[in-house]
Structures are given as structure tokens and as C-alpha cells.
Amino acid sequence: xxxxxxxxxRCETLATVERDAYLADKSVTPYPLExxxxxxxxxxxxxxADGVRFVCGESDGVDWSEDGCGxxxxxxxxxxxxxxxxxxxxxxxxxxxxxxxxxPRGPQGPGGPxx
Ligand SMILES: [Zn+2]
Numbered sequence: 001x002x003x004x005x006x007x008x009x010r011c012e013t014l015a016t017v018e019r020d021a022y023l024a025d026k027s028v029t030p031y032p033l034e035x036x037x038x039x040x041x042x043x044x045x046x047x048x049a050d051g052v053r054f055v056c057g058e059s060d061g062v063d064w065s066e067d068g069c070g071x072x073x074x075x076x077x078x079x080x081x082x083x084x085x086x087x088x089x090x091x092x093x094x095x096x097x098x099x100x101x102x103x104p105r106g107p108q109g110p111g112g113p114x115x
Contacts, residue, residue: 014065019045
């Protein structure tokens with residue numbers, strides 16, 4: 001867990017929340033993204049939603065640097081799997097060359113020097 005800070009996109013009041021570090025941030029927006037679900041900051045650090053809806057200066061579970069503007073803003077996490085195209089890497093076909101190890105050069109063939 002870590003303290004993470006966000007700026008209100010409207011008034012730049014600093015919001016500090018504690019949350020799981022594994023969640024990756026996509027963006028902070030003054031409006032919700034369509035089709036996304038949002039939890040209040042008090043649901044952190046284990047929010048199930050796609051993001052968090054802050055009310056600037058008012059939301060619980062947040063350290064506000066100032067009183068804020070009282071307007072909502074939205075933190076959007078990077079969503080995994082659902083509704084997201086995963087770039088599939090084509091399996092690279094490579095021809096395995098059938099390289100034989102060069103035959104070891106032994107001593108000259110059979111038959112030693114004969115008198
Ligand atoms: Zn604000």
C-alpha cells in the first residue's frame with residue numbers, strides 16, 4: 001500500500017489517498033467515462049470499480065490539501081481484460097536449421113604405419 005496523490009483537474013487541490021500499488025492509473029478526468037463504474041474514495045484501497053469518484057475537498061478517506069472546489073472529479077484505473085483487445089503476438093515461425101556438429105577429426109584412419 002502506498003500514499004498516492006492526485007490533483008483536482010478543476011482547482012488543482014491535492015488529494016492524498018492510500019491504495020494498493022498494483023492498481024494502475026489511466027487518467028484523472030473532470031467527468032466520468034462512459035460505461036465506467038466508480039467507487040467513493042472510502043472504498044479504497046480495495047475498490048472493485050473501474051475508478052474512484054472524488055468530490056473535491058469533501059470526500060471521506062482523502063487528505064485534502066485545501067478546501068477544494070466541491071466539484072466531482074474522477075480517477076480512472078487501467079482496466080484489465082474486459083472489453084480490451086489484447087495484442088496477440090503472432091508466434092514467430094522460425095526454421096530451425098539442422099546443423100550437424102562438424103565431425104570431430106580423429107586420428108587418421110585405421111592402419112598405422114606399416115613397415
Ligand atoms: Zn477542485
